[in-house]
Amino acid sequence: MHWIGRSIVLLALLVIAAAIFWPDAWRAGSGNAASKPAANGDPGPQTPAGLASDSQTITDDDNPHVSDMQNPLTRAIDGMLASHGEVFKDSESGLRDQVEQADRRLTGIKSEIRSALRNANRQVRVPGQNSPLVMMVVLEGVAKDELGFYGQPGKTPLLEALAEKGTVFESCYAGPSVDIARFMLMTGSGYSKGKARNNRIAEMMWNSGYRALLVDGTNWISEFERHYYDEDVSAEGDEETGLPTKLIFNGAEAKIVANQNENSDDDISTTALLVGQSRELLLNRPSNRPTYIEYHFAVTTDDPEVRAAQIAEIDQAIGRMFHAMHIVRSGRSMVMVVAGLPTAGQPQNDGILSESNLQVPLMIYRSHNKNVARIDEPCGLLDVLPTLAGVITSSRVPGHNGISLESWMDGKPISSRRFRWTNPSDEDQFAIRQGPWKAVFGSSDQLFFLPDDPREKNNVAAQHPQVLHGLSGSGPNRTKMNF
DSSP states (O other), rough: OOOHHHOOOOOOHHHHHHHHHOOHHHHHHHTOOOBOOOOTSOOOOOOTTOOOOEEEEEEEEGGOOOOOSSSHHHHHHHHHHHHHHHHHHGGGGHHHHHHHHHHHHHHHHHHHHHHHHHHHHOOOOOOOOTTTEEEEEEEEEGGGGGGGGGTTTTTTTHHHHHHHTHHHHHHHHSSSHHHHHHHHHOOOOOOOOTTTOOOHHHHHHHHHEEEEEEEESSSOOOOOTTTSSSSSEEEEEEETHHHHHHEEETEEEEHHHHHHSSHHHHHOOHHHHHHHHHHHHHSOOSSSEEEEEEEEEEEOOOOHHHHHHHHHHHHHHHHHHHHHHHHTTTTTTTTEEEEEEEEEOOOSSGGGGGGGEEEEEEEEEETOOOOOOEEEOOGGGHHHHHHHHHHHHHHHOOOOOOOOOHHHHOOOOOOOEEEEETTEEEEEEEEETTOOOOOOEEOOOOOTTTTOOOOOOOOOOTHHHHHHHHOOOOOOOOOOOOO
16 A cells, blocks of 8 residues: 555645646636636735635534645645544554654755855955965964063064064054953954944955954854854853863864873873864865954963963964965955954953053064064054955945054054043043043043153153143043044
8 A cells, every 4th residue: 555655645745746836827727717817907806815705614623734844845745644644544554753854954955046046246355366365363462562472582483483574563452351352353343332242354354255264262253253164163162271172163072082081191182172173274275265263362370371372272272274275365465454452351340440450462564575564653453453444455345443454564654643542440531642642531631652651651741731732632632432
C-alpha cells in the first residue's frame, strides 16, 4: 500500500506545479458566476474564501486542516496527508516528518536569499585597487607614556617602526570617561546624555563594500553593534587567571582545553588566541573585497611589570597582524590606525578634566605616505571616522561632528578648533581647550599655557584675563557636549 501514498504525493506535486506555471489556465477554467465581474466593471458579490454560501450547511467534517507549515507547497502536501490519513496509515508520520524537514529547509533558503538581496542592495562596491586595506587597533587602558612613539623608545619597537613612517598626534582627546571615549570613537560625534551609541565606523566600512572583521578582546561591543561585521571573534576569560576559557566565533563557542588543565606550560593568552584566529581569517579565508579589521585590546592590571609585559605582547601581536595584512594586500595600499581609550575603572574626581585623563594615543600609518609628521594641534577620537571615510573615499559617510585628519597627514595644517568637556559627576565644572590654551571653569577658574606647562601646574588666569574670558564665551558655558 505504500506505493499508493507515494503516487498520491507525486500527483499532488504535479498538480501544484501545474498551478504555479499555468495559473491563468487554472483561473480561466472556473465557471463560478460569483467570481465574474459585473457588467459595469465592479466585482460582483463573492463568497469569502474558505466559507460556504448561506444555502449550504457547515459540519465538523467540512472544517479544513490547519497546517503549521511556512511555505505554500509544503502546506498543500501537509493538507493532503491529513485528508488521506486512511490511505497512508503507518507511513503518514514518516512522510510528514520529511515534509516538515523540507519546510524548514525551504524557509531557510528563502531567508538566505532575502538577506543576500538586502545586502546586495545596501552595500556599494568601491573601486578595486583604489580601496586600501584598513586595520584599526583600539588600546584600552594604555597611556601615552607607555608607548614608545611618545618619547619612550624601546617599549613598543614594532609600533615605533610604523610610527616613524606615519603621523603621531600629540594632543588627541577622548573624554572624561571610557564610555564617552568609546562613543566618540564609534560614532564620530560628541557625547551628550541620552544619545544612543551606534557603531557607525563598522557600518560605514561595510556599506562601502569592505569585508568587516572584528577581533574583540574587551567585549564592550554590543550584539546590536556586531551585526555590521561579516565575522567577529571574541574570548571569554577566567576572572582569577585572566586566561581565556572560551573562543567565540560568529556566535559559536569552543572551549580552550589547554587553559583548563594543570599544566601551565601550554596556556595561551587572550591576545595570542585572538591574533591566531585573526591570521586564520586573513590568510586562509580570503575575500575579493577589501578588508577592514578592527582589534580591541585592554590592559587593566595595576602591576607595572605585568602591564609592561602585556603591552609588549600586544606590540608583538600587532606586528604579526600587520604582516598577515601585508601578505594579503595584493597590491593595495594599507592604512593602520592606533587609537587609545581611558581605563574602564578610571575614578571620577576633581582631576578628571586634566590632560593626563583626557588625552589618549593616536597614530595613523599609511603605506603610501611620504609626509612623516608629529601634530601638536588638538584633535579628537571623533576625527577617526571622517579620516577613514577620506582614505577609502567612501560615499556612505554617516553624520558626524569630527573632521578628517588627512590634511594634517599631508602636511597641510587646518585651523584651530575648540574642545569642551564636562565633568560627568559635576556638571558645573567644565574645561575648554583651544590652540595652546586650556581653561577649567568651576568653583575656581584656571588657565594653563600647555606648551610650557603640560602637567597644568601653573595657573595663569590672573595674568591673562582676556584669554580666560575669550574661552568662557558669553557667560557660564554649561554645555554637556564633549566636543
